[in-house]
Amino acid sequence: MTENSVSTELNWWSALGRFLRGEILPVITDxxxxxxxxxxxxxxxxxxxxxxxxQSPGFYQANYPESPALFGxxxxxxxxxxxxxxxxxxxWFLGLLILFGVSLTACTFTRQLPxxxxxxxxxxxxxxxxxxxxxxxxxxxxxxxxxxxxxxQHRRYQVFQEKxxxxxxxxxxxxxxxxxxxxxxxxxxxxxxxxxAMTGFMAQEMISSGDTFQVKNIIDAGPWANTAVLQNWSVRxxxxxxxxxPIGGIDQFYSDMSVLNGQGEEVDHQKIFVNxxxxxxxxxxxxxxxxxxxxxxKFNNSPIFQLPMAMLDTQGRGRIWGTWIPTKPxxxxxVSVIAKDLQGMVLIYDAAGKLVDTVRTGMSTQVNGVSxxxxxxxxxxxxxxxxxxxVPVVYAGFALLMLGAAMSYFxxxxxxALQTSDRLYxxxxxxxxxxxxEQEVLQILEGVSSR
Numbered sequence: 001m002t003e004n005s006v007s008t009e010l011n012w013w014s015a016l017g018r019f020l021r022g023e024i025l026p027v028i029t030d031x032x033x034x035x036x037x038x039x040x041x042x043x044x045x046x047x048x049x050x051x052x053x054x055q056s057p058g059f060y061q062a063n064y065p066e067s068p069a070l071f072g073x074x075x076x077x078x079x080x081x082x083x084x085x086x087x088x089x090x091x092w093f094l095g096l097l098i099l100f101g102v103s104l105t106a107c108t109f110t111r112q113l114p115x116x117x118x119x120x121x122x123x124x125x126x127x128x129x130x131x132x133x134x135x136x137x138x139x140x141x142x143x144x145x146x147x148x149x150x151x152x153q154h155r156r157y158q159v160f161q162e163k164x165x166x167x168x169x170x171x172x173x174x175x176x177x178x179x180x181x182x183x184x185x186x187x188x189x190x191x192x193x194x195x196x197a198m199t200g201f202m203a204q205e206m207i208s209s210g211d212t213f214q215v216k217n218i219i220d221a222g223p224w225a226n227t228a229v230l231q232n233w234s235v236r237x238x239x240x241x242x243x244x245x246p247i248g249g250i251d252q253f254y255s256d257m258s259v260l261n262g263q264g265e266e267v268d269h270q271k272i273f274v275n276x277x278x279x280x281x282x283x284x285x286x287x288x289x290x291x292x293x294x295x296x297x298k299f300n301n302s303p304i305f306q307l308p309m310a311m312l313d314t315q316g317r318g319r320i321w322g323t324w325i326p327t328k329p330x331x332x333x334x335v336s337v338i339a340k341d342l343q344g345m346v347l348i349y350d351a352a353g354k355l356v357d358t359v360r361t362g363m364s365t366q367v368n369g370v371s372x373x374x375x376x377x378x379x380x381x382x383x384x385x386x387x388x389x390x391v392p393v394v395y396a397g398f399a400l401l402m403l404g405a406a407m408s409y410f411x412x413x414x415x416x417a418l419q420t421s422d423r424l425y426x427x428x429x430x431x432x433x434x435x436x437x438e439q440e441v442l443q444i445l446e447g448v449s450s451r
Contacts, residue, residue: 028103028106033103034100037096038100044087047084048087048088053085053087055219060079060085061076097190097193098190100190104186104187105183105187107183108180108184116177119412122168124162124166124168124418125418127418128418128420128423131426134429135430136427137428138441140448140449143419143424143448143449144419144424145417148424152169157415158170158173167415167418168415168417169415169416170414172410177407179404181400181403184404185400185403185404188393188397189393189397190397191390191393192393192397193394194390195393196222196389196391198224198225199225200221200225200390201225201386202218202387203218203384204383204385205383205385206289206291206381207380209237209380209381210237210239211237212234212235212236213236213237214231214233229283233261233262233267233280235258235260235285237255238256240253240254252273252274253274253287253290253381254272255383257278272285284385285383285385286384287382287383288382289381291379291382292378292379293308295325295337295374298373299373304375309323309337310322319340320338321339322338323337325372327370333351335350335356335367336350337374342377345360346358348365348372350367360374361374409432411431412431415428415444424448426441426445
């Protein structure tokens with residue numbers, strides 16, 4: 001490479017640097033841009049909370065029809081084209097997060113850090129006229145600089161003194177560091193959110209009481225999701241049950257669950273319910289739904305049969321489950337069994353749809369010439385399974401954000417003093433809590449003049 005080509009390349013990079021600093025950087029660090037980005041992120045985050053995420057196309061077609069469209073424009077087509085069914089993993093939402101993070105980072109380096117550096121720099125005031133430019137200043141006919149120094153140190157000021165007649169003091173430097181910590185916290189939260197969106201996954205399972213399963217039904221996953229963490233262990237639902245209120249409403253539903261290793265040995269055992277999930281291997285199991293999986297019945301003295309039950313279409317009038325039970329070996333006759341909850345009550349209908357009997361679990365009834373005993377109604381637990389490796393990073397960012405916000409409440413106060421042959425000049429300024437600082441300066445002046 002010749003000397004001229006090297007010089008040309010250096011000039012090109014220099015021109016690019018000047019362009020970025022002069023044209024791009026002011027736009028990126030503009031407070032208005034940050035506010036707009038923050039509002040957009042908030043709006044789409046709310047949409048991701050309101051609109052169900054990761055559901056099947058049929059779900060959105062049923063709940064967001066084209067006519068009538070929700071709010072006049074929100075249909076299933078809009079949701080799927082824009083990506084509102086998986087907001088947090090769309091390229092444009094991740095782009096908003098990245099742009100907002102770049103804006104905060106640029107602001108930190110171009111404004112906050114220089115402001116901190118400026119706050120750390122100071123100079124002594126060696127002329128009385130400079131005190132007139134301060135927000136607060138006063139003159140004393142008598143007073144000692146040494147007394148002032150003792151008072152300031154008692155008030156936790158960091159005092160710097162040159163010779164015997166010039167003094168500078170400051171406190172609350174932590175308040176200047178606070179905004180930087182806030183920016184670092186927000187950027188950390190954004191990085192955690194992006195990392196979770198790219199590496200996390202979500203699954204849903206409906207498991208009968210007593211069954212063992214491995215997570216298979218993954219409905220949403222990031223491009224870098226590591227689902228291999230699910231292969232070496234399984235989960236057994238030992239028991240699922242519901243506590244009901246005295247009037248028959250659901251109070252809480254529970255799942256007693258065991259985590260099994262590859263050899264079938266129990267390595268963890270927890271009871272979960274709403275707001276109390278099971279966590280294992282970076283995967284979290286939430287109790288979100290329930291259903292009726294099957295009914296266990298017995299004919300006369302026969303063995304116990306377990307028949308699956310399915311949810312019936314009630315046109316939105318509640319949830320019920322049902323199944324058909326043959327009462328003859330050739331399947332020529334049978335009855336329908338209906339249940340609406342796990343309180344043990346089932347309804348039995350004949351082929352004509354007429355109610356034959358109402359029985360509780362453990363009871364028998366006569367149908368089509370046989371004794372039919374309902375041994376048990378087996379429930380199933382609806383689990384939402386999530387893996388989000390970005391959560392610890394988000395929590396760390398949130399902690400930094402709270403720490404920075406608390407640090408920002410500290411006032412950065414500065415006091416200068418100059419002693420001449422006949423006067424003691426004292427002045428100061430602060431960046432917040434102006435009234436409290438005025439009162440403090442007055443108390444300092446009174447303390448110096450009284451001693």
